Amino acid sequence: MKLADIIETFISGDWGEEKVAEDTPNSVFCIRGADIVPITNHCFNGIPQRFVCDKTIENKTLKAGDLIIEKSGGSPTQSTGRIIYVSEDMIKAKGNVVCSNFCTAFRVKAGWNPLYVYYFWQNVYNHGAFFNFEGKTSGIKNLQLDNALSAIDIEYLPLEKQNRIVASLASIDEKIKVNRQINDNLEAMAKQLYDYWFVQFDFPNEEEKPYKSSGGAMVWNEKLKREIPKGLDAQKIGDIEKNIITGKTPSCADEDNFGGDIPFVTIDDIRGNLFVFGAQRTLSTKGADSQEKKYLPIGSLSVSCIGTIGVMGFVAKLAQTNQQINSIVFEHEYNKEFLYFALRVYFENAKAKTGNVFANMSKEEFASIIVTYPPKQILQAFHNKIAPIFDSIKNNIEEINVLTKQRDELLPLLMNGQTSVNYHLSAY
Structure with a gap:
């Protein structure tokens, strides 16, 4: 089969407006090519908010399981054709989601696991296939998507086998996701201590009591136009x-x-x-x-x-x-x-x-x-508390990098049938 044969429907992009207006009253989050790497890293914070018309909400709002392709504007060292899987987590985090007009989205037919198609597409992208379908307009790369979809083969596999392959790869991605969630929590803990010490100014005083809450002297600082602790x-x-x-x-x-x-x-x-x-x-x-x-x-x-x-x-x-x-x-x-x-x-x-x-x-x-x-002794005390937390975050990122490498090495082997999943994994 060709990739074109497995697509049920296309959903075109919409850049939207930066401000709400009478004809664009609906808030959405608009996924661009710049959001591909953060989203792959389970980070949704940078997706920009836009405002769109009722017709866009009705026809272009994406659902979990949709796939977004970057069709225009790839970087000098990247082919266009990078892909994003629209996850349940993204929809829960952002609500209404559309893709920009530099991208396009599609929904696969029944009998195909969209995550399997995502991994298949990622494997094709990793091997540089989309370089063969690029053109340029005013110096910007453009993916000739119709040509690519009509040319690239995809072998039909029973849904059960697709699910087993997906489960194997998604289990690694799930561990990567958990590591990132742990890191988010660790950084939030560190930020909470920073806020307590240097926003509320309740760093330990000489008696190891919270400075401001214990009546520490505050003085006006002309540069900051606010009161800060005496000695800072x-x-x-x-x-x-x-x-x-x-x-x-x-x-x-x-x-x-x-x-x-x-x-x-x-x-x-x-x-x-x-x-x-x-x-x-x-x-x-x-x-x-x-x-x-x-x-x-x-x-x-x-x-x-x-x-x-x-x-x-x-x-x-x-x-x-x-x-x-x-x-x-x-x-x-x-x-x-x-x-x-x-x-x-x-x-x-x-x-x-x-x-x-x-x-x-x-x-x-x-x-x-x-x-x-603050003075050096307070900075040093803060560093001594936060450095171990940052070390844990760093170690988790190193593990993420190892897991990512293992997943990317396993991906072509599973897709090409060079290895198989022969142990129990729950279906995705």
């Missing part, structure tokens, strides 16, 4: 940690600059990952050495400052980033967790006040962000 200061990020590096892209005209072992981190690589071990794109030693001042040592905090602002993660391997990211290279370990949460609160507050954060933020503007800065 208002300082710029660039004064707290002076080594801030703005990323850069080596010359794309020289293909030898890319494809090595050095992660070239972009915003998509950071989303949903407190620790970034790898990237979709890589640099060769030649490419990275051509801008040797852009190397980031392990533990640097990378922060997106162009386009989508305030996406943050620590690099867990020697890396470089593109120009959309500013990174803090820490001189003092005790600043790491504090500055991560201080910046997170800063960007959250900015978004709450304006409805979005910023379009762009230069290195100078980033370095000029002012935060309430």
Whole structure:
């Protein structure tokens, strides 16, 4: 059979409007190509809210089990054709969901497990099949979807066998999902302590009692336009940690600059990952050495400052980033967790006040962000409590990476019939 033979219906995309209006009264969340990696990582927070007409709600709202294809705008090193499975979890988290007009969605016919089709499609994508069906319009890649669907074969398997294959792969994905949920809870615990110490200002005083609740002195700070505990200061990020590096892209005209072992981190690589071990794109030693001042040592905090602002993660391997990211290279370990949460609160507050954060933020503007800065002994105490939590998160991410590699190696073997599932697994 061809892929075209197993599709029941297509659901076209709709970009929607950013603000509610009389003819677009319905709130939806609009999935773009930029959301593919976060959604694959079970992270739905970045999907933008849009407003659409009644007809779109009626005809284009997606259901659990639908599949979304990126048909336009693939990155230079990626084919179009990336796929998302619309899960029950996503629908529960976001409610009404549509895909953007750079994507299209489809629903499979009866007799096909949509998760099986998702894994099959992912395997085809991993092998680069969609490069053969790409065209360009005004420099943007476009997937000739009708041609691809009519050309790519899919072997019919009884639904029972599809379910067994899905169960094998989905069990790995479920463990990955659990690890991410554990990490979300761990980070929430750490954030709660940060808020208690540095938002409510109930860090331990000299008697190990909560400072503000125990009557600690508060003084007006003109820079912050608020009261803060006596002994704390208002300082710029660039004064707290002076080594801030703005990323850069080596010359794309020289293909030898890319494809090595050095992660070239972009915003998509950071989303949903407190620790970034790898990237979709890589640099060769030649490419990275051509801008040797852009190397980031392990533990640097990378922060997106162009386009989508305030996406943050620590690099867990020697890396470089593109120009959309500013990174803090820490001189003092005790600043790491504090500055991560201080910046997170800063960007959250900015978004709450304006409805979005910023379009762009230069290195100078980033370095000029002012935060309430406590004495070293308080920072060190906070670091001692939070560092073990962050280590647990890091270990879970390492396990996720191992599981992902195992799943991706198992995927073609199951799809090509080179191995089979011969033990009990509940059907999905």
